[in-house]
Each structure stands twice: as C-alpha cells, then as structure tokens.
Amino acid sequence: MTTQPLDQLPDSSRAFLRPYLPPSAPSDRVFVTLTYAASLDSRVAVGQGQRTILSGPESKCMTHYLRGHHDGILVGVNTFLADDPSLNCRYPITGKSYLEASPRPIIIDPTFRCNIGPSSKVMMAATQMVGKKPWILVSAEWLDNSSLMSDPGRIQFIEDLGASVIPVTGLQSDDRNESWAAILKSLKQLGLRSLMVEGGAQVINDLLCTTVQDVNGTKFSPVDVVIITIAPVYLGKNGVEVSPTTAIDKLYDIKWEQFGRDIVIASFNNKSRLGP
Ligand SMILES: NC(=O)c1ccc[n+]([C@@H]2O[C@H](COP(=O)([O-])OP(=O)(O)OC[C@H]3O[C@@H](n4cnc5c(N)ncnc54)[C@H](O)[C@@H]3O)[C@@H](O)[C@H]2O)c1
Numbered sequence: 001m002t003t004q005p006l007d008q009l010p011d012s013s014r015a016f017l018r019p020y021l022p023p024s025a026p027s028d029r030v031f032v033t034l035t036y037a038a039s040l041d042s043r044v045a046v047g048q049g050q051r052t053i054l055s056g057p058e059s060k061c062m063t064h065y066l067r068g069h070h071d072g073i074l075v076g077v078n079t080f081l082a083d084d085p086s087l088n089c090r091y092p093i094t095g096k097s098y099l100e101a102s103p104r105p106i107i108i109d110p111t112f113r114c115n116i117g118p119s120s121k122v123m124m125a126a127t128q129m130v131g132k133k134p135w136i137l138v139s140a141e142w143l144d145n146s147s148l149m150s151d152p153g154r155i156q157f158i159e160d161l162g163a164s165v166i167p168v169t170g171l172q173s174d175d176r177n178e179s180w181a182a183i184l185k186s187l188k189q190l191g192l193r194s195l196m197v198e199g200g201a202q203v204i205n206d207l208l209c210t211t212v213q214d215v216n217g218t219k220f221s222p223v224d225v226v227i228i229t230i231a232p233v234y235l236g237k238n239g240v241e242v243s244p245t246t247a248i249d250k251l252y253d254i255k256w257e258q259f260g261r262d263i264v265i266a267s268f269n270n271k272s273r274l275g276p
C-alpha cells in the first residue's frame, strides 16, 4: 500500500506554516519552497546513495502537508536512485482526494540515469491513483544526440507507463544559474505555479547560491521560502552534507516550532523577488 494516511497537524502547526505557503495570486514565475531534513551536523543522509530517515512522524506530516500545498515536488536523480520515493501527498487535505492533493513529481535527470519502472514507488502511487505521473527533465541536447543513449526504447517504455520525459534546453550547462533558469522556465511553461524542492544535497547547495534574471535583467534568487527540519541526531563526516559553496545570510521572518522531537525552521529569502 503506497498510501498510509497521515495524522492531521494541530491547528497551531498549520497556523505556523500558513504565512509560508505559496500565494494563490497568479504570478509570472514559479514560487519555490526549498525544504529538507538535516541532522545537527547538516547532513541529509548517512552516506552517498543511502536513504536515511531523519524526520519523526510529526515533521513527516508537516512535509506531506506542504506537498499538498504545492503544484510540483522536485528531486535530483541521485535522490530518486537512493530513495525510490513516492513523492505523493499522504496528508488528508479537506475536500481533495490523495491524487488531487498530490504534487507533480519532477526528477532532474539530464542524462536519463533514473531506473524508473512499473515497480518504482512513484509509478505505483500513480497506478493506484494516489499520486500524479512523474515528469523527468532530461537534457534536450543529450536527447538529440541519440548515440549517447544506451537503450533508446526505454524512453518509450516509461512513457507508455504514463511518465513524461521532458526535454530541457540548457539542462547540462556547467553554469547552475543557466540550468536552474532553464528548469524553472520549462516548469512555468508547463503550467506549474508552485514548486517544493526536496533535495538532495547537490540540488539544495546549488539552489541556495543560484540567481536568475527577470525580463528587465534584475537578478534574484528563485527560492522564496526555506523550511528546514532539524533532527536531533549527528550523521558524521561521511554523511551527505548541505553546505553551499558561498556564505549565505539572506533569510528573514524566521520562525521555528517543535514537531515531536524535531525542530522546524521556516523563513523567507530576502534575495527573492518577494524580499523586503
Ligand atoms: N534528508 C533530506 O531531506 C533529503 C532530501 C533529499 C535527498 N536526500 C538524500 O540526498 C542524497 C542524494 O543527494 P545528492 O547530492 O547525491 O544528489 P541529488 O539528489 O541532489 O541529485 C544530483 C543530480 O541531479 C542532477 N541535477 C541536480 N541539479 C541539477 C541542475 N541544476 N541541472 C542539471 N542537473 C541537475 C544531476 O544529475 C546531479 O548529479 C541521497 O542519499 C538522499 O537520500 C535527503
């Protein structure tokens, strides 16, 4: 069973989160919430490629509540390979089925390394109508050069299962500002209004340092809100670390609340277009 319904959050927790949820007003860009769970030593997994449960039941509910308030949920391909995630919403949202409440799963996978198939949890959730069918963002340049593809039939195979392979021009750029601009432009064109980015470490580290430009050439961070769960454990120096390449001091309206044994910190990003 892919969907075990989660408990309701107390009113106080929902009130804590409310200011940080995506706005309902239309916008010319995608609203981005960056969210992850880290240890006290800022690790998101105990080792490369290892799924590590950090969130307790209460903060896990919080994550699924957030999923239920976003149009899309994005992970890097290494997270997909390590975790085999369902990427659906298992929090009961009033008036919505789990399928309706679930965000669109999005996997960034420039060279189509993901081993997605019918038994992947994300596909099982879609088949059981408790999650949406995933989008896999693949480099358009890589797709054009079919000699790089070891098994071209695999794309057709997974599209027949209901997943979509979406070519993105510039996804393989060495410049993360360019690749994130390309990702967000594609998602906007596909009608996404809000995106919850769950990781992994490379995605988080990059995105924290990324700037994109608006039509007037003004640079800003694409991240609007940052919500971090801190679990009271140390994962040690072999762990997968969240630590951006540059110092960052740009969070404001910071609030924190205890969820079970975890602390959740929520904040806005003053370098985003919402900034003060
Ligand atoms: N605790 C948490 O909240 C949490 C959340 C997610 C993942 N994780 C853990 O993180 C680990 C994986 O993290 P990671 O850092 O190895 O990998 P990742 O999941 O960040 O994926 C990195 C890969 O995604 C692609 N990618 C990412 N950004 C891109 C961009 N801008 N343009 C083009 N391609 C891009 C590239 O192929 C890159 O190699 C796993 O162990 C997973 O369990 C933990």
Ligand SMILES: Nc1nc(=O)c(N)c(NC[C@H](O)[C@H](O)[C@H](O)COP(=O)(O)O)[nH]1
Pocket: 036, 037, 051, 052, 053, 054, 055, 060, 063, 075, 079, 083, 084, 085, 086, 087, 088, 121, 198, 199, 229
């Ligand atoms: N909030 C959070 N706490 C954790 O302890 C943890 N390991 C993750 N990791 C995020 C990553 O995206 C995982 O892959 C999904 O949490 C698994 O997602 P599912 O529940 O299967 O949908 N996220």
